[in-house]
């Protein structure tokens with residue numbers, strides 16, 4: 331049971347957590363830099379009270395979730411440092427973990443033992459409190475990246491929190507987390523943004539979107555995601571992402587070569603291997619939901 335739950339950033343992730351946490355929270359306080367978003371969060375009943383200042387919002391809270399773009403977390407730590415309380419448990423939902431750990435070290439000297447970095451591997455291309463969905467985390471993974479001196483009771487409370495929200499909790503080193511997510515989340519977003527932008531420019535001249543259907547829609551759904559959030563993620567996870575982009579460029583050049591040379595056998599093998607890889611992924615995710 332959480333007495334006073336403070337959510338900093340009442341958007342898709344913070345709002346979804348608030349909706350689902352209702353049943354085990356005495357009071358939910360929302361902090362958001364955007365007063366209009368806070369008004370909507372209050373009007374929708376997602377939070378009980380809204381505050382623009384994080385220092386006021388965390389007052390008396392026993393559990394704090396930071397769910398703002400990763401680039402805002404260091405300045406938020408700086409504001410929270412004077413009001414940081416040992417009896418409260420803090421966590422975050424940021425999509426990158428090394429950058430959050432580094433930010434905590436810069437601000438506090440070391441990562442506070444009652445701050446447990448976390449990341450729900452669940453989301454959508456929509457943002458803001460209107461997109462909040464109580465079932466968003468149901469059956470999804472949440473990765474916690476505790477440090478050797480993380481407080482065991484804080485770690486246990488953050489784990490219980492996500493379990494209550496319907497998620498399956500796992501632990502990982504922050505560095506490993508960032509490598510894995512660069513491949514399965516950050517790279518696909520960069521590819522989708524790049525394709526949508528490239529074809530958007532062509533569309534201005536040739537109206538090609540009129541003839542686009544499922545293929546383009548499926549490939550580019552995530553290009554509707556918030557540019558600010560993805561700017562922060564790409565800057566925070568630069569090195570692993572750049573390595574994967576180089577690999578992807580090489581793989582694209584290989585396929586282009588096969589098409590240029592009309593190498594039907596190797597092109598077929600290439601597409602078959604890709605289809606098997608995706609089938610394996612689908613089986614894995616279906617088993618995860620079982």
Ligand SMILES: NC(=O)c1ccc[n+]([C@@H]2O[C@H](COP(=O)([O-])OP(=O)(O)OC[C@H]3O[C@@H](n4cnc5c(N)ncnc54)[C@H](O)[C@@H]3O)[C@@H](O)[C@H]2O)c1
Pocket residue numbers: 338339340341342343344361362363364367397398399400402406423424425426449450451452453454455456457458459556559563
């Ligand atoms: N969208 C996803 O699919 C997804 C999934 C997992 C994790 N995440 C991570 O969760 C976090 C939140 O993402 P989201 O999709 O909920 O974004 P969102 O845009 O829906 O919500 C973020 C909210 O934070 C507020 N905000 C921004 N800067 C602030 C600041 N300095 N102080 C207080 N409030 C501030 C915004 O006004 C907004 O309401 C990000 O770190 C993101 O990387 C997102």
Ligand SMILES: O=C(O)C(=O)C[C@]1(C(=O)O)C=C[C@@H](O)C=C1
Pocket residue numbers: 424425450451452453454455456514515516552555
């Ligand atoms: O489903 C989507 O739209 C998402 O973008 C979710 C997604 C992902 O890439 O899988 C996006 C960012 C996260 O940090 C976690 C999940």
